[in-house]
Amino acid sequence: xxxxxxxxxxVSVSEGxxxxxxxxxxxxxxxxxFWYVQHPNKGLQLLLKYTSAATLVKGINxxxxxxKKSETSFHLTKPSAHMSDAAEYFxxxxxxxxxxxxxxxxxxxxxP
Amino acid sequence: xxxxxxxxRHKITKRGQNVTFRCDPIxxxxxxxxxxxxxxxxxxxxTYFQNxxxxxxxxxxxxxxxxxxxxxxxxxxxxxxxxQGDSAMYLCASSLGGRDTEAFFGQGTxxxxx
Numbered sequence: 001x002x003x004x005x006x007x008x009x010x011v012s013v014s015e016g017x018x019x020x021x022x023x024x025x026x027x028x029x030x031x032x033x034f035w036y037v038q039h040p041n042k043g044l045q046l047l048l049k050y051t052s053a054a055t056l057v058k059g060i061n062x063x064x065x066x067x068k069k070s071e072t073s074f075h076l077t078k079p080s081a082h083m084s085d086a087a088e089y090f091x092x093x094x095x096x097x098x099x100x101x102x103x104x105x106x107x108x109x110x111x112p
Numbered sequence: 113x114x115x116x117x118x119x120x121r122h123k124i125t126k127r128g129q130n131v132t133f134r135c136d137p138i139x140x141x142x143x144x145x146x147x148x149x150x151x152x153x154x155x156x157x158x159t160y161f162q163n164x165x166x167x168x169x170x171x172x173x174x175x176x177x178x179x180x181x182x183x184x185x186x187x188x189x190x191x192x193x194x195x196q197g198d199s200a201m202y203l204c205a206s207s208l209g210g211r212d213t214e215a216f217f218g219q220g221t222x223x224x225x226x
Contacts, residue, residue, distance in 0.1 A: 032212050043116075044155075044203070044217040051212035090154050097143060097213050098168065100205070102154030 002027045004091045006103035014111045019078040021106045023091030026072065033074045034092040034100070035065055044090070050074060061085070086110045116218035118204050124224045125194055132190045133221045137206030144187050145215060146179055147203040148172075155203055161187060162209065194225045 007022040025031060033050040048059025055067045061084075065076045074091060091103040117136045125131050137144045142163050147155035158177070159169045163184035176194075181187040191198055201222050205215040 034214055036217075043219040044205075046214050046216075049212070049214050094215075096211050097207055097209050097215075099157050099160065100145070100215050101157070102147075104154050105152075 002029075002031060002093045002095055002099075002101050004033075004093050004101060004103040006089075006091050006106050008106050009104065010107045010109070012109040012111060013081045015083055016080050019076070019081045019085065019108065021076040021089050021091075021108065023074045023076065023103060024072050025074055025091070025093045027093055027095065029095050032094045032097070033065075033067065034094070035059065035063070035074075035076050036090045036092060036102075038088045038090065038105075040087075047076070047089075081108075081110045083110050083112060116204055116206050116216050118202075118218040118221050120221055121219065122222045122224075124226060127194055127196060127225055129194055130190065130192045131194060131223065132188055133202055133204075133223075135187045135189070135204030135218060137186070137204070138216055141206035141208055141216070142184065143207045143209040143215075144181055145205040145207075146187070146189050147205065149201040149203055149220070150199075158189075191223075194223075196225050199223055199225045 003026045005024045035047040036044045048057045050057050050067045058064045063078050089106045092100050094100045119134045145160040146158040149155040161181040176192045179189045201220040203220045205217045207213045207215045
C-alpha cells in the first residue's frame with residue numbers, strides 16, 4: 001500500500017523568506033515521488049520528481065526536495081518565497097505509474 | 113501538442129441526468145487516468161487505462177460511473193443518474209507509463225449537480 005501525508009494544511013510565509021512544505025510517505029516498494037502545484041483555476045503542474053537517481057532533486061521555479069529514506073520524508077523547500085508561489089501544493093507517490101496517490105495538499109500563502 | 117485537454121470545462125446538470133466528459137491525452141501517451149477532486153482535498157484516483165484496456169478501477173467508483181477509451185486515444189467518463197454528491201472537479205491525466213514517469217494533467221471539468 002502507498003500513501004502520503006502532508007503535515008501542514010496551511011503554510012504562511014513572508015515574501016523573501018524560506019519555504020518548507022512537509023511530506024511523509026508510506027510505500028511497500030521503492031517509490032517514485034512527486035510534487036505538483038495547483039494555482040487557482042489552473043491545472044496541476046509538475047514541480048519536481050524523485051526517481052532514485054539522486055536524493056536531492058531540483059525542480060522548476062527554484063524549488064527542490066530531498067528524499068530521506070530513513071525518515072520516509074520528501075519535504076519541498078525554496079530559499080526565498082515569491083508572491084507568485086502562492087498556490088496549493090500536492091505531494092504524490094506512485095509505484096510503476098499505475099496510480100498516483102495524492103496527499104491532501106498544503107495551501108501556501110505568501111505575505112508581502 | 114498542447115497537453116491534455118478536457119471538454120467541457122464546466123457542466124451544470126440537474127440531479128438524475130446523465131453527463132459525459134471527454135479527455136484527449138498527449139498523443140504519444142499510452143496511459144490515461146481519471147481523478148476526482150473535491151474542495152479542499154487532493155485528487156482521488158478513479159480509474160486508468162493502458163491503451164484501450166481499463167486496468168484498474170477504484171472502489172470509490174460506483175456502478176453509475178463508466179469510462180471508455182476506444183482505440184486507445186481519447187477517453188470518456190460518463191456519470192448516470194447524477195447525484196449532488198457527484199459535484200466535483202473531474203481531472204484527466206496521461207503518461208508514458210512505467211516507473212518514474214510523471215502524469216500530465218488537464219485543467220479538469222467542473223461538475224455541479226443542482
